[in-house]
Amino acid sequence: MNTLTTLRISAVIAAAALTLTGCAAAAEPAPTPPATSEHDGHGASGDTHGGHNTAANADAEASTVVTISDAWFKAAESGMSGAFGVFTNAGDQPITIVSASSPVAHMVELHETAENAGGEMEMREVTGGFTIPAGGTYVLEPGADHLMFMGLTEPLLAGAIVEVTVTFDDGTVLTFEAPVKDYAGANENYESEK
Protein backbone atom coordinates (compact mmCIF):
# COMPACT_ATOMS: atom_id res chain seq x y z
CA MET A 1 0.00 0.00 0.00
CA ASN A 2 2.79 2.37 0.83
CA THR A 3 4.46 1.83 -2.50
CA LEU A 4 1.19 2.32 -4.28
CA THR A 5 0.54 5.53 -2.44
CA THR A 6 3.99 6.80 -3.25
CA LEU A 7 3.53 6.01 -6.90
CA ARG A 8 0.21 7.77 -6.93
CA ILE A 9 1.62 10.83 -5.31
CA SER A 10 4.53 10.83 -7.75
CA ALA A 11 2.09 10.65 -10.60
CA VAL A 12 0.13 13.55 -9.21
CA ILE A 13 3.23 15.62 -8.79
CA ALA A 14 4.33 14.78 -12.33
CA ALA A 15 1.00 16.00 -13.60
CA ALA A 16 1.24 19.09 -11.45
CA ALA A 17 4.69 19.85 -12.82
CA LEU A 18 3.33 19.82 -16.32
CA THR A 19 0.54 22.04 -15.19
CA LEU A 20 2.80 24.74 -13.85
CA THR A 21 4.46 25.32 -17.17
CA GLY A 22 1.29 24.91 -19.17
CA CYS A 23 1.20 24.06 -22.84
CA ALA A 24 4.88 24.54 -23.46
CA ALA A 25 5.87 21.68 -21.23
CA ALA A 26 3.09 19.48 -22.43
CA ALA A 27 4.41 19.71 -25.95
CA GLU A 28 7.80 18.44 -24.83
CA PRO A 29 8.47 14.80 -24.10
CA ALA A 30 7.40 14.17 -20.54
CA PRO A 31 10.35 14.19 -18.18
CA THR A 32 8.95 11.38 -16.07
CA PRO A 33 7.06 8.21 -16.82
CA PRO A 34 3.52 9.05 -17.85
CA ALA A 35 0.87 9.56 -15.25
CA THR A 36 -1.14 6.55 -16.18
CA SER A 37 -4.51 5.94 -14.65
CA GLU A 38 -3.99 7.03 -11.09
CA HIS A 39 -7.02 5.24 -9.85
CA ASP A 40 -8.75 2.36 -11.44
CA GLY A 41 -12.41 2.95 -11.80
CA HIS A 42 -13.19 5.43 -9.05
CA GLY A 43 -16.80 5.88 -9.93
CA ALA A 44 -17.41 6.54 -13.57
CA SER A 45 -14.77 9.18 -14.01
CA GLY A 46 -12.25 8.79 -16.72
CA ASP A 47 -13.37 5.38 -17.84
CA THR A 48 -11.85 4.68 -21.18
CA HIS A 49 -14.03 2.99 -23.75
CA GLY A 50 -11.81 3.32 -26.76
CA GLY A 51 -9.60 0.32 -26.27
CA HIS A 52 -7.06 -1.20 -24.00
CA ASN A 53 -3.71 0.16 -23.14
CA THR A 54 -1.60 -2.46 -24.86
CA ALA A 55 2.07 -2.51 -25.69
CA ALA A 56 2.67 0.27 -28.15
CA ASN A 57 4.32 0.13 -31.51
CA ALA A 58 4.69 2.51 -34.40
CA ASP A 59 1.70 1.07 -36.21
CA ALA A 60 -0.65 1.22 -33.24
CA GLU A 61 -3.87 3.07 -33.79
CA ALA A 62 -4.09 6.15 -31.64
CA SER A 63 -7.28 4.94 -30.00
CA THR A 64 -5.50 1.86 -28.67
CA VAL A 65 -2.63 3.68 -26.98
CA VAL A 66 -4.28 6.84 -25.69
CA THR A 67 -6.15 6.82 -22.40
CA ILE A 68 -7.80 9.57 -20.41
CA SER A 69 -7.92 9.89 -16.66
CA ASP A 70 -9.46 12.35 -14.23
CA ALA A 71 -11.87 13.71 -16.83
CA TRP A 72 -14.64 16.05 -15.69
CA PHE A 73 -17.01 18.75 -16.92
CA LYS A 74 -17.90 22.06 -15.43
CA ALA A 75 -21.61 22.17 -14.56
CA ALA A 76 -23.68 24.65 -16.60
CA GLU A 77 -27.38 25.32 -17.05
CA SER A 78 -27.03 26.27 -20.69
CA GLY A 79 -24.71 27.87 -23.19
CA MET A 80 -21.08 26.87 -22.78
CA SER A 81 -19.01 24.57 -20.63
CA GLY A 82 -15.56 23.08 -20.52
CA ALA A 83 -14.13 19.58 -20.09
CA PHE A 84 -10.81 18.72 -18.53
CA GLY A 85 -8.64 15.68 -17.92
CA VAL A 86 -5.28 14.08 -18.57
CA PHE A 87 -4.59 12.27 -21.85
CA THR A 88 -1.80 9.72 -21.77
CA ASN A 89 -0.08 8.36 -24.84
CA ALA A 90 1.50 4.96 -24.21
CA GLY A 91 2.73 4.73 -27.80
CA ASP A 92 6.13 5.64 -29.20
CA GLN A 93 4.81 8.26 -31.65
CA PRO A 94 3.22 11.62 -30.88
CA ILE A 95 -0.54 11.61 -31.36
CA THR A 96 -2.68 14.67 -32.01
CA ILE A 97 -6.30 15.18 -31.03
CA VAL A 98 -7.82 17.08 -33.94
CA SER A 99 -11.49 17.36 -32.98
CA ALA A 100 -14.09 16.42 -30.39
CA SER A 101 -17.83 15.95 -30.19
CA SER A 102 -20.49 15.16 -27.62
CA PRO A 103 -24.22 14.53 -27.62
CA VAL A 104 -24.67 17.35 -25.08
CA ALA A 105 -23.31 20.15 -27.27
CA HIS A 106 -23.85 21.43 -30.80
CA MET A 107 -20.15 22.07 -31.13
CA VAL A 108 -16.99 21.13 -29.25
CA GLU A 109 -13.79 23.06 -29.88
CA LEU A 110 -10.22 22.52 -28.76
CA HIS A 111 -9.30 25.64 -26.82
CA GLU A 112 -6.19 27.14 -25.38
CA THR A 113 -5.82 30.02 -22.96
CA ALA A 114 -3.38 32.59 -24.19
CA GLU A 115 -2.45 36.21 -23.83
CA ASN A 116 -4.03 38.53 -26.35
CA ALA A 117 -2.55 41.69 -27.81
CA GLY A 118 -3.88 43.67 -24.86
CA GLY A 119 -2.06 41.47 -22.37
CA GLU A 120 -5.21 39.74 -21.12
CA MET A 121 -5.58 35.98 -20.86
CA GLU A 122 -8.36 34.70 -23.06
CA MET A 123 -9.58 31.46 -24.52
CA ARG A 124 -9.43 30.75 -28.20
CA GLU A 125 -9.50 27.81 -30.54
CA VAL A 126 -6.14 26.15 -30.84
CA THR A 127 -4.57 25.62 -34.22
CA GLY A 128 -3.06 22.22 -34.88
CA GLY A 129 -4.91 20.31 -32.17
CA PHE A 130 -3.59 18.89 -28.91
CA THR A 131 -0.47 16.81 -29.49
CA ILE A 132 0.19 14.17 -26.86
CA PRO A 133 3.90 13.36 -26.86
CA ALA A 134 5.05 9.76 -27.23
CA GLY A 135 5.06 8.17 -23.81
CA GLY A 136 3.76 11.37 -22.29
CA THR A 137 0.68 13.18 -21.15
CA TYR A 138 -1.37 16.19 -22.19
CA VAL A 139 -3.20 18.00 -19.43
CA LEU A 140 -6.47 19.84 -19.97
CA GLU A 141 -7.38 22.02 -17.02
CA PRO A 142 -9.10 25.27 -16.05
CA GLY A 143 -7.03 28.26 -17.00
CA ALA A 144 -5.19 26.32 -19.67
CA ASP A 145 -6.06 24.00 -22.55
CA HIS A 146 -9.52 22.47 -22.48
CA LEU A 147 -12.38 21.09 -24.54
CA MET A 148 -14.88 23.90 -25.10
CA PHE A 149 -18.54 22.89 -25.30
CA MET A 150 -20.78 25.35 -27.13
CA GLY A 151 -24.52 25.28 -27.55
CA LEU A 152 -25.37 22.85 -24.78
CA THR A 153 -28.35 20.73 -25.72
CA GLU A 154 -29.25 20.06 -22.09
CA PRO A 155 -28.23 21.37 -18.65
CA LEU A 156 -25.04 19.79 -17.35
CA LEU A 157 -26.11 18.91 -13.82
CA ALA A 158 -23.62 18.19 -11.08
CA GLY A 159 -23.04 14.47 -10.82
CA ALA A 160 -24.39 13.66 -14.28
CA ILE A 161 -22.24 11.51 -16.54
CA VAL A 162 -21.50 12.93 -19.99
CA GLU A 163 -20.02 11.23 -23.05
CA VAL A 164 -17.30 12.75 -25.21
CA THR A 165 -15.60 11.48 -28.35
CA VAL A 166 -12.22 12.75 -29.49
CA THR A 167 -10.80 12.10 -32.94
CA PHE A 168 -7.09 11.58 -33.50
CA ASP A 169 -4.99 12.56 -36.50
CA ASP A 170 -5.03 8.96 -37.75
CA GLY A 171 -8.80 9.07 -37.90
CA THR A 172 -9.44 6.74 -34.95
CA VAL A 173 -11.61 7.88 -32.06
CA LEU A 174 -11.73 7.55 -28.30
CA THR A 175 -15.05 7.80 -26.49
CA PHE A 176 -15.13 8.33 -22.75
CA GLU A 177 -17.51 9.34 -20.01
CA ALA A 178 -16.88 11.94 -17.35
CA PRO A 179 -18.82 13.36 -14.43
CA VAL A 180 -20.08 16.91 -14.19
CA LYS A 181 -18.85 18.93 -11.22
CA ASP A 182 -19.70 22.32 -9.81
CA TYR A 183 -16.70 24.51 -10.32
CA ALA A 184 -16.44 28.21 -9.62
CA GLY A 185 -13.36 28.79 -11.74
CA ALA A 186 -12.77 28.45 -15.48
CA ASN A 187 -14.37 31.84 -16.08
CA GLU A 188 -11.72 33.40 -18.28
CA ASN A 189 -12.57 35.74 -21.11
CA TYR A 190 -13.47 34.42 -24.49
CA GLU A 191 -12.05 35.91 -27.62
CA SER A 192 -15.49 35.76 -29.15
CA GLU A 193 -16.93 37.93 -26.40
CA LYS A 194 -14.78 40.88 -27.33
Added chain:
Amino acid sequence: MNDPGTRKASAGRAGATRRQFLLGGAVAGVGAAAAIGLDAMLGRSDEPAAGGGAGGGADGAAGTTASSAGPVAALHGGNTVPFYGVHQAGIATVPQAHATFVALDLREGVDRAALTRMMRLLSDDAARLTQGVPALADSEPELALAPARLTVTFGFGPGFVARAGGPAPSWLAPLPPFTIDRLQPEFSDGDLLLQIAADDPLTVSHTARMLLKDTRTFTTVRWVQRGFRRAVGSEPAGTTMRNLFGQVDGTVNVQPGTPEFDSVVWESASGAAGAWMAGGTSAVVRRIHMNLDTWDHLDRPGREQSVGRTLATGAPLTGVHEHDEPDFEAKTAIGFPVIPEFSHIRRARSDNPAEQIFRRSYNYDDAPVGAEIADAGLVFVSFQADVDTQFTPMQRRLDELDLLNTWTTPVGSAVFAIPPGCAKGGFVGDTLLA
Protein backbone atom coordinates in the same frame (compact mmCIF):
# COMPACT_ATOMS: atom_id res chain seq x y z
CA MET B 1 -0.16 22.42 33.63
CA ASN B 2 2.81 21.94 31.39
CA ASP B 3 5.25 23.63 33.67
CA PRO B 4 8.42 21.55 33.66
CA GLY B 5 9.28 22.86 37.12
CA THR B 6 6.23 21.24 38.57
CA ARG B 7 7.03 17.97 36.94
CA LYS B 8 10.56 17.97 38.20
CA ALA B 9 9.55 18.83 41.72
CA SER B 10 7.04 16.02 41.99
CA ALA B 11 9.06 13.33 40.28
CA GLY B 12 10.73 12.05 43.41
CA ARG B 13 7.44 11.37 45.10
CA ALA B 14 5.69 9.88 42.16
CA GLY B 15 6.51 6.24 42.83
CA ALA B 16 5.29 5.97 46.33
CA THR B 17 2.29 8.14 45.75
CA ARG B 18 1.25 6.15 42.74
CA ARG B 19 1.36 2.83 44.52
CA GLN B 20 -0.56 4.21 47.39
CA PHE B 21 -3.08 5.59 44.98
CA LEU B 22 -3.53 2.38 43.05
CA LEU B 23 -3.59 -0.07 45.93
CA GLY B 24 -5.34 1.78 48.62
CA GLY B 25 -8.01 3.45 46.60
CA ALA B 26 -7.35 6.33 48.90
CA VAL B 27 -7.43 9.71 47.31
CA ALA B 28 -3.91 10.97 46.88
CA GLY B 29 -2.92 14.56 47.01
CA VAL B 30 -4.21 16.38 44.01
CA GLY B 31 -0.87 17.78 42.99
CA ALA B 32 0.93 14.47 43.06
CA ALA B 33 -1.81 12.62 41.28
CA ALA B 34 -1.94 15.19 38.55
CA ALA B 35 1.78 14.89 38.13
CA ILE B 36 1.51 11.13 37.72
CA GLY B 37 -1.16 11.44 35.11
CA LEU B 38 0.90 13.98 33.24
CA ASP B 39 4.04 11.89 33.35
CA ALA B 40 2.21 8.82 32.19
CA MET B 41 0.53 10.60 29.34
CA LEU B 42 3.71 12.17 28.12
CA GLY B 43 5.51 8.87 28.22
CA ARG B 44 7.88 10.29 30.81
CA SER B 45 8.39 7.80 33.50
CA ASP B 46 10.66 8.58 36.37
CA GLU B 47 10.20 5.13 37.73
CA PRO B 48 10.24 1.70 36.17
CA ALA B 49 6.79 1.23 34.76
CA ALA B 50 4.70 -0.38 37.43
CA GLY B 51 2.70 -3.44 36.51
CA GLY B 52 -0.54 -2.73 34.82
CA GLY B 53 0.53 -0.18 32.33
CA ALA B 54 -1.54 2.41 34.04
CA GLY B 55 -1.92 5.60 32.15
CA GLY B 56 -0.84 6.21 28.64
CA GLY B 57 2.71 5.70 27.59
CA ALA B 58 4.62 4.71 30.68
CA ASP B 59 5.42 1.29 29.33
CA GLY B 60 4.42 1.69 25.75
CA ALA B 61 6.52 1.91 22.62
CA ALA B 62 6.33 5.67 22.69
CA GLY B 63 7.56 5.81 26.24
CA THR B 64 11.05 6.92 25.40
CA THR B 65 12.31 9.85 27.32
CA ALA B 66 12.11 12.93 25.20
CA SER B 67 15.32 14.86 25.01
CA SER B 68 15.32 18.56 24.38
CA ALA B 69 15.71 17.92 20.68
CA GLY B 70 13.00 15.29 20.77
CA PRO B 71 12.97 11.95 19.02
CA VAL B 72 12.83 11.84 15.24
CA ALA B 73 9.19 11.26 14.49
CA ALA B 74 8.10 9.00 11.67
CA LEU B 75 5.99 10.78 9.08
CA HIS B 76 2.41 9.61 9.07
CA GLY B 77 0.84 11.91 6.49
CA GLY B 78 1.04 9.19 3.85
CA ASN B 79 -0.90 6.62 5.87
CA THR B 80 -4.13 5.57 4.24
CA VAL B 81 -7.29 3.69 5.19
CA PRO B 82 -9.04 1.80 2.36
CA PHE B 83 -12.23 3.48 1.13
CA TYR B 84 -13.91 0.55 -0.57
CA GLY B 85 -15.24 -2.33 1.47
CA VAL B 86 -18.22 -4.13 2.95
CA HIS B 87 -18.46 -1.49 5.68
CA GLN B 88 -17.76 2.21 5.46
CA ALA B 89 -14.44 3.30 6.92
CA GLY B 90 -14.34 5.58 9.94
CA ILE B 91 -16.24 3.27 12.26
CA ALA B 92 -13.96 0.33 13.02
CA THR B 93 -11.02 2.56 12.11
CA VAL B 94 -8.81 3.46 15.07
CA PRO B 95 -10.06 6.99 15.82
CA GLN B 96 -8.06 9.69 14.13
CA ALA B 97 -6.90 12.77 16.00
CA HIS B 98 -9.29 15.22 14.30
CA ALA B 99 -12.84 15.04 13.03
CA THR B 100 -15.38 17.35 11.51
CA PHE B 101 -19.03 16.38 11.49
CA VAL B 102 -21.25 18.14 8.98
CA ALA B 103 -25.01 17.75 8.78
CA LEU B 104 -26.68 18.90 5.57
CA ASP B 105 -30.29 19.67 4.70
CA LEU B 106 -31.51 18.67 1.26
CA ARG B 107 -32.67 21.51 -0.93
CA GLU B 108 -36.22 21.47 -2.22
CA GLY B 109 -36.64 19.48 -5.38
CA VAL B 110 -33.71 17.15 -4.79
CA ASP B 111 -35.17 13.83 -5.84
CA ARG B 112 -33.93 10.27 -5.97
CA ALA B 113 -32.03 10.86 -9.22
CA ALA B 114 -30.32 13.91 -7.75
CA LEU B 115 -29.43 11.98 -4.58
CA THR B 116 -27.78 9.39 -6.80
CA ARG B 117 -25.78 12.03 -8.64
CA MET B 118 -24.70 13.59 -5.35
CA MET B 119 -23.62 10.33 -3.73
CA ARG B 120 -21.66 9.35 -6.84
CA LEU B 121 -19.75 12.61 -6.68
CA LEU B 122 -19.15 12.40 -2.95
CA SER B 123 -18.05 8.78 -3.12
CA ASP B 124 -15.59 9.58 -5.89
CA ASP B 125 -14.21 12.50 -3.91
CA ALA B 126 -13.82 10.33 -0.82
CA ALA B 127 -12.29 7.43 -2.76
CA ARG B 128 -9.60 9.73 -4.10
CA LEU B 129 -8.95 11.96 -1.11
CA THR B 130 -8.66 9.08 1.34
CA GLN B 131 -5.91 7.61 -0.84
CA GLY B 132 -3.99 10.87 -1.07
CA VAL B 133 -5.18 11.69 -4.58
CA PRO B 134 -6.77 15.08 -5.30
CA ALA B 135 -10.49 15.04 -6.03
CA LEU B 136 -11.64 15.80 -9.54
CA ALA B 137 -11.74 19.59 -9.96
CA ASP B 138 -9.79 19.95 -6.73
CA SER B 139 -8.60 23.53 -6.79
CA GLU B 140 -6.06 22.89 -4.00
CA PRO B 141 -4.67 19.52 -5.08
CA GLU B 142 -1.51 19.86 -3.02
CA LEU B 143 -3.61 19.75 0.16
CA ALA B 144 -4.74 16.25 -0.75
CA LEU B 145 -1.30 14.68 -0.77
CA ALA B 146 -1.13 13.92 2.97
CA PRO B 147 -4.24 11.85 3.73
CA ALA B 148 -3.06 10.99 7.27
CA ARG B 149 -5.57 8.12 7.62
CA LEU B 150 -8.41 10.21 6.26
CA THR B 151 -11.81 8.57 6.30
CA VAL B 152 -15.13 9.96 5.10
CA THR B 153 -18.25 8.30 6.48
CA PHE B 154 -21.71 9.12 5.12
CA GLY B 155 -24.95 8.89 7.06
CA PHE B 156 -28.55 9.35 5.93
CA GLY B 157 -31.15 11.11 8.06
CA PRO B 158 -34.87 10.40 7.86
CA GLY B 159 -35.32 13.08 5.19
CA PHE B 160 -32.74 11.50 2.90
CA VAL B 161 -34.30 8.05 3.05
CA ALA B 162 -37.75 9.54 2.47
CA ARG B 163 -36.59 11.43 -0.64
CA ALA B 164 -34.96 8.23 -1.86
CA GLY B 165 -38.29 6.48 -1.46
CA GLY B 166 -36.61 3.74 0.50
CA PRO B 167 -37.76 1.79 3.53
CA ALA B 168 -36.48 3.56 6.65
CA PRO B 169 -35.18 1.53 9.57
CA SER B 170 -37.65 1.76 12.45
CA TRP B 171 -35.07 3.50 14.63
CA LEU B 172 -34.29 6.24 12.10
CA ALA B 173 -35.91 9.17 13.90
CA PRO B 174 -34.96 11.76 16.49
CA LEU B 175 -34.33 10.20 19.90
CA PRO B 176 -37.16 10.45 22.41
CA PRO B 177 -36.87 13.59 24.53
CA PHE B 178 -34.85 13.27 27.72
CA THR B 179 -35.35 15.52 30.74
CA ILE B 180 -31.69 16.52 30.73
CA ASP B 181 -31.81 17.64 27.10
CA ARG B 182 -31.53 21.30 26.18
CA LEU B 183 -31.38 20.66 22.47
CA GLN B 184 -30.64 23.45 20.04
CA PRO B 185 -31.84 23.08 16.47
CA GLU B 186 -28.49 24.34 15.18
CA PHE B 187 -26.84 21.19 16.54
CA SER B 188 -29.63 18.70 15.89
CA ASP B 189 -30.94 16.46 13.11
CA GLY B 190 -30.08 16.74 9.42
CA ASP B 191 -30.61 14.83 6.17
CA LEU B 192 -27.03 13.88 5.34
CA LEU B 193 -24.08 13.39 7.68
CA LEU B 194 -20.45 13.71 6.66
CA GLN B 195 -18.02 12.39 9.25
CA ILE B 196 -14.58 13.51 8.09
CA ALA B 197 -11.67 12.31 10.21
CA ALA B 198 -7.90 12.31 9.82
CA ASP B 199 -4.76 12.63 11.87
CA ASP B 200 -4.10 16.01 10.26
CA PRO B 201 -6.48 18.96 10.72
CA LEU B 202 -5.50 20.56 7.41
CA THR B 203 -6.48 17.37 5.63
CA VAL B 204 -9.84 17.39 7.41
CA SER B 205 -10.41 21.02 6.47
CA HIS B 206 -9.56 20.51 2.81
CA THR B 207 -11.71 17.40 2.58
CA ALA B 208 -14.69 19.15 4.14
CA ARG B 209 -14.32 22.04 1.73
CA MET B 210 -14.04 19.74 -1.28
CA LEU B 211 -17.08 17.69 -0.28
CA LEU B 212 -19.17 20.78 0.44
CA LYS B 213 -18.33 22.20 -2.98
CA ASP B 214 -19.89 19.06 -4.42
CA THR B 215 -22.96 19.15 -2.19
CA ARG B 216 -23.81 22.80 -2.68
CA THR B 217 -26.36 22.39 -5.45
CA PHE B 218 -28.09 19.63 -3.50
CA THR B 219 -27.90 20.76 0.12
CA THR B 220 -27.38 23.56 2.59
CA VAL B 221 -25.24 23.28 5.70
CA ARG B 222 -27.30 22.66 8.82
CA TRP B 223 -24.53 22.30 11.39
CA VAL B 224 -20.82 21.70 11.69
CA GLN B 225 -19.09 20.27 14.75
CA ARG B 226 -15.35 19.94 15.02
CA GLY B 227 -13.62 17.63 17.46
CA PHE B 228 -10.20 16.47 18.50
CA ARG B 229 -8.36 13.86 20.47
CA ARG B 230 -4.69 13.58 21.33
CA ALA B 231 -2.30 14.28 18.48
CA VAL B 232 -0.68 11.31 16.81
CA GLY B 233 2.42 10.23 18.65
CA SER B 234 1.48 11.80 21.97
CA GLU B 235 0.29 8.47 23.30
CA PRO B 236 0.53 4.87 22.12
CA ALA B 237 -2.13 4.00 19.56
CA GLY B 238 -5.15 2.47 21.21
CA THR B 239 -4.95 4.51 24.39
CA THR B 240 -8.47 5.29 25.57
CA MET B 241 -9.13 8.96 25.03
CA ARG B 242 -9.57 11.51 27.77
CA ASN B 243 -12.33 14.07 27.72
CA LEU B 244 -11.95 17.65 28.89
CA PHE B 245 -13.01 16.71 32.43
CA GLY B 246 -9.76 14.74 32.43
CA GLN B 247 -11.64 11.47 32.56
CA VAL B 248 -10.62 8.37 30.66
CA ASP B 249 -13.66 8.21 28.39
CA GLY B 250 -14.60 5.11 26.42
CA THR B 251 -13.07 2.23 28.39
CA VAL B 252 -15.99 -0.12 27.98
CA ASN B 253 -16.14 -0.42 24.22
CA VAL B 254 -16.40 -3.47 22.01
CA GLN B 255 -13.19 -3.96 20.09
CA PRO B 256 -13.20 -3.84 16.28
CA GLY B 257 -12.32 -7.18 14.78
CA THR B 258 -14.17 -9.18 17.42
CA PRO B 259 -17.47 -11.04 17.06
CA GLU B 260 -18.86 -8.80 19.81
CA PHE B 261 -18.13 -5.69 17.77
CA ASP B 262 -19.71 -7.18 14.67
CA SER B 263 -22.86 -8.07 16.53
CA VAL B 264 -23.13 -4.75 18.38
CA VAL B 265 -22.43 -2.55 15.36
CA TRP B 266 -23.28 -4.06 11.97
CA GLU B 267 -26.68 -4.67 10.46
CA SER B 268 -27.31 -8.12 9.04
CA ALA B 269 -28.96 -8.80 5.70
CA SER B 270 -31.99 -10.24 7.45
CA GLY B 271 -32.12 -7.45 10.00
CA ALA B 272 -35.08 -5.22 10.73
CA ALA B 273 -33.33 -2.21 9.20
CA GLY B 274 -33.92 -3.55 5.71
CA ALA B 275 -31.75 -5.32 3.17
CA TRP B 276 -30.19 -2.09 1.88
CA MET B 277 -28.64 -1.55 5.31
CA ALA B 278 -26.82 -4.91 5.46
CA GLY B 279 -23.27 -4.11 6.51
CA GLY B 280 -24.36 -0.69 7.71
CA THR B 281 -25.10 0.64 11.16
CA SER B 282 -26.61 3.63 12.91
CA ALA B 283 -24.89 6.71 14.25
CA VAL B 284 -26.04 8.79 17.20
CA VAL B 285 -24.29 12.16 17.28
CA ARG B 286 -24.96 14.18 20.42
CA ARG B 287 -23.30 17.39 21.42
CA ILE B 288 -22.74 17.19 25.17
CA HIS B 289 -21.84 20.52 26.70
CA MET B 290 -19.51 19.99 29.66
CA ASN B 291 -19.56 22.79 32.16
CA LEU B 292 -15.88 23.06 32.95
CA ASP B 293 -16.54 26.16 35.01
CA THR B 294 -18.76 24.38 37.56
CA TRP B 295 -16.72 21.17 37.30
CA ASP B 296 -13.91 23.26 38.74
CA HIS B 297 -15.90 23.53 41.99
CA LEU B 298 -15.60 19.80 42.44
CA ASP B 299 -12.56 18.30 44.11
CA ARG B 300 -10.89 15.13 42.99
CA PRO B 301 -12.79 12.65 45.23
CA GLY B 302 -16.10 14.05 44.05
CA ARG B 303 -15.02 13.89 40.44
CA GLU B 304 -14.09 10.25 40.77
CA GLN B 305 -17.30 9.36 42.61
CA SER B 306 -19.42 11.02 39.96
CA VAL B 307 -18.13 8.69 37.29
CA GLY B 308 -17.05 5.68 39.38
CA ARG B 309 -13.51 5.58 38.01
CA THR B 310 -10.18 6.98 39.08
CA LEU B 311 -8.94 9.96 37.18
CA ALA B 312 -5.34 8.77 37.11
CA THR B 313 -5.89 5.55 35.19
CA GLY B 314 -9.58 5.19 34.51
CA ALA B 315 -9.69 2.07 36.69
CA PRO B 316 -13.01 1.46 38.40
CA LEU B 317 -12.98 2.60 42.03
CA THR B 318 -12.88 -1.10 42.95
CA GLY B 319 -10.02 -1.93 40.61
CA VAL B 320 -6.40 -1.27 39.80
CA HIS B 321 -6.22 -1.20 36.03
CA GLU B 322 -8.35 0.62 33.48
CA HIS B 323 -9.99 -2.49 32.10
CA ASP B 324 -10.68 -4.19 35.43
CA GLU B 325 -14.32 -5.17 35.79
CA PRO B 326 -16.07 -2.86 38.23
CA ASP B 327 -17.31 -4.60 41.38
CA PHE B 328 -20.66 -2.98 42.02
CA GLU B 329 -21.18 -5.16 45.11
CA ALA B 330 -18.08 -3.95 46.91
CA LYS B 331 -18.86 -1.92 50.02
CA THR B 332 -16.91 0.61 52.02
CA ALA B 333 -16.08 0.02 55.68
CA ILE B 334 -19.28 1.72 56.67
CA GLY B 335 -21.40 -0.20 54.18
CA PHE B 336 -21.83 2.13 51.20
CA PRO B 337 -21.11 0.91 47.66
CA VAL B 338 -17.52 1.74 46.65
CA ILE B 339 -18.89 2.62 43.23
CA PRO B 340 -21.84 4.84 44.08
CA GLU B 341 -25.30 4.00 42.79
CA PHE B 342 -25.51 7.44 41.23
CA SER B 343 -22.19 7.15 39.37
CA HIS B 344 -22.04 7.27 35.60
CA ILE B 345 -20.63 3.78 35.08
CA ARG B 346 -23.16 2.21 37.44
CA ARG B 347 -26.06 3.86 35.67
CA ALA B 348 -24.73 3.16 32.18
CA ARG B 349 -24.26 -0.54 32.89
CA SER B 350 -27.04 -2.85 31.83
CA ASP B 351 -27.66 -6.43 32.81
CA ASN B 352 -28.88 -6.95 29.27
CA PRO B 353 -25.91 -7.77 27.02
CA ALA B 354 -27.87 -6.51 23.99
CA GLU B 355 -27.79 -2.97 25.34
CA GLN B 356 -24.31 -2.13 24.16
CA ILE B 357 -23.02 0.58 21.89
CA PHE B 358 -19.69 1.40 20.28
CA ARG B 359 -18.44 4.87 21.17
CA ARG B 360 -16.16 6.98 18.96
CA SER B 361 -16.41 10.47 20.41
CA TYR B 362 -14.36 13.64 20.07
CA ASN B 363 -13.72 16.61 22.34
CA TYR B 364 -14.73 20.10 21.37
CA ASP B 365 -13.45 23.38 22.76
CA ASP B 366 -15.02 26.43 21.21
CA ALA B 367 -14.79 30.11 22.00
CA PRO B 368 -16.59 30.97 25.24
CA VAL B 369 -19.27 33.64 25.29
CA GLY B 370 -20.25 36.07 28.00
CA ALA B 371 -18.96 35.33 31.47
CA GLU B 372 -17.99 31.75 30.66
CA ILE B 373 -14.37 30.88 30.30
CA ALA B 374 -15.05 27.68 28.38
CA ASP B 375 -17.52 26.40 25.83
CA ALA B 376 -16.37 22.83 25.74
CA GLY B 377 -17.67 19.33 25.71
CA LEU B 378 -17.95 16.14 23.80
CA VAL B 379 -19.16 15.40 20.31
CA PHE B 380 -20.54 12.09 21.50
CA VAL B 381 -20.67 9.59 18.67
CA SER B 382 -21.91 6.04 18.98
CA PHE B 383 -22.51 3.32 16.45
CA GLN B 384 -24.95 0.50 17.06
CA ALA B 385 -27.07 -1.81 14.95
CA ASP B 386 -30.32 -0.64 16.55
CA VAL B 387 -30.74 2.73 18.25
CA ASP B 388 -34.01 1.80 19.94
CA THR B 389 -32.85 -1.39 21.61
CA GLN B 390 -29.19 -0.56 22.25
CA PHE B 391 -28.78 3.18 22.76
CA THR B 392 -32.07 4.46 24.08
CA PRO B 393 -32.46 2.18 27.14
CA MET B 394 -29.03 3.20 28.37
CA GLN B 395 -29.69 6.87 27.77
CA ARG B 396 -32.96 6.53 29.69
CA ARG B 397 -31.13 5.19 32.72
CA LEU B 398 -28.62 8.03 32.54
CA ASP B 399 -31.45 10.51 32.14
CA GLU B 400 -33.15 9.23 35.28
CA LEU B 401 -30.04 9.30 37.44
CA ASP B 402 -26.39 10.03 36.79
CA LEU B 403 -24.44 12.41 38.97
CA LEU B 404 -22.42 13.42 35.94
CA ASN B 405 -25.57 15.10 34.59
CA THR B 406 -24.87 17.88 37.07
CA TRP B 407 -22.06 19.11 34.84
CA THR B 408 -23.13 17.84 31.41
CA THR B 409 -25.97 18.99 29.17
CA PRO B 410 -26.94 17.51 25.80
CA VAL B 411 -27.39 20.47 23.46
CA GLY B 412 -27.52 18.65 20.13
CA SER B 413 -28.79 15.29 18.94
CA ALA B 414 -29.06 13.53 15.61
CA VAL B 415 -29.59 9.99 14.36
CA PHE B 416 -28.38 8.73 11.00
CA ALA B 417 -28.50 5.48 9.09
CA ILE B 418 -24.97 4.62 8.03
CA PRO B 419 -25.28 2.61 4.82
CA PRO B 420 -22.79 -0.12 4.04
CA GLY B 421 -19.58 0.54 2.16
CA CYS B 422 -19.33 0.21 -1.59
CA ALA B 423 -17.20 -1.64 -4.10
CA LYS B 424 -15.08 -0.03 -6.81
CA GLY B 425 -17.39 1.33 -9.45
CA GLY B 426 -20.18 1.68 -6.92
CA PHE B 427 -21.01 4.48 -4.51
CA VAL B 428 -22.06 4.81 -0.91
CA GLY B 429 -25.84 4.54 -0.85
CA ASP B 430 -26.07 2.41 -3.98
CA THR B 431 -27.93 -0.28 -2.08
CA LEU B 432 -30.66 2.29 -1.49
CA LEU B 433 -30.47 4.34 -4.67
CA ALA B 434 -29.23 2.13 -7.48
